[in-house]
Amino acid sequence: MKIGVLALQGAFREHRWMLERLGAEGVEVRKPEDLDLVEGLVIPGGESTTIGKLLIEWGLMDKIRERAAAGLAIYGTCAGMILLAKEIVGSDQPRLGLMDVTVRRNAFGRQRESFEADLNVPEFGADPVRAVFIRAPYIEKAGPDVKVMAAVGDHIVIARQGKFLATAFHPELTNDDRIHKYFISMIRGQA
Numbered sequence: 049m050k051i052g053v054l055a056l057q058g059a060f061r062e063h064r065w066m067l068e069r070l071g072a073e074g075v076e077v078r079k080p081e082d083l084d085l086v087e088g089l090v091i092p093g094g095e096s097t098t099i100g101k102l103l104i105e106w107g108l109m110d111k112i113r114e115r116a117a118a119g120l121a122i123y124g125t126c127a128g129m130i131l132l133a134k135e136i137v138g139s140d141q142p143r144l145g146l147m148d149v150t151v152r153r154n155a156f157g158r159q160r161e162s163f164e165a166d167l168n169v170p171e172f173g174a175d176p177v178r179a180v181f182i183r184a185p186y187i188e189k190a191g192p193d194v195k196v197m198a199a200v201g202d203h204i205v206i207a208r209q210g211k212f213l214a215t216a217f218h219p220e221l222t223n224d225d226r227i228h229k230y231f232i233s234m235i236r237g238q239a
C-alpha cells in the first residue's frame with residue numbers, strides 16, 4: 049500500500065519510516081502528481097502557516113481537497129491537525145478545512161512549549177499512549193460527526209471524522225506505532 053507523506057516542510061521523514069516499519073510504502077508528496085498513486089496522506093508537524101502557503105504555491109491545496117472529497121484518508125499531526133481544521137482561533141491562515149473542529153494553536157501555554165503525557169485511548173486498550181507535544185495545538189470544539197478518541201483535561205488531542213484523523217502530538221517521535229497502524233486500518237476500511 050502506498051501512503052503519501054506531505055514533504056513540503058516539517059517532520060516528514062519520521063512518518064515515512066514509521067509507515068515503512070508497518071509494511072506500507074511511504075511516498076514523499078511535493079507535487080500534485082505525487083498524490084495520484086497514494087491511498088492515504090499524512091500531513092506532518094512543522095509550521096502550519098508555512099505549510100499552508102506552500103500548499104497553495106505548489107498547487108496541492110485544491111488537489112488534496114479533490115482527492116479528499118473522493119475518499120482519500122488523511123492523517124494530520126500537530127501542524128497537520130491545524131491544516132485539517134475548519135476553524136483556527138484568531139487566524140485566517142490557509143487551511144484544508146476538512147474536519148469540523150475548532151483548533152487553538154500553541155495552546156498549552158508558553159511554560160509548556162514541549163511536554164510528554166500518557167494518554168488513555170480506549171480504542172487501543174489499557175496500555176496508554178505516550179504522547180510528545182511540541183508547541184502543540186488542541187481541539188477546543190468538535191462537531192457532531194467528530195469522534196473524540198483522547199483528551200488532556202477537556203482539550204481534545206486525538207479526533208477522527210470519517211476518513212480524517214488528527215493528533216495534536218507527534219507519535220512518529222516515539223516507538224509506539226499504534227496511531228499509524230490505526231490510520232492504515234482506516235485506509236483499508238477496517239477501523
Ligand code: GLN
Binds near residue numbers: 093126130185
Ligand atoms: N505551533 C505549530 C503551528 O502552529 C505546530 C507545531 C508542531 O507541528 N509541532 O503550526
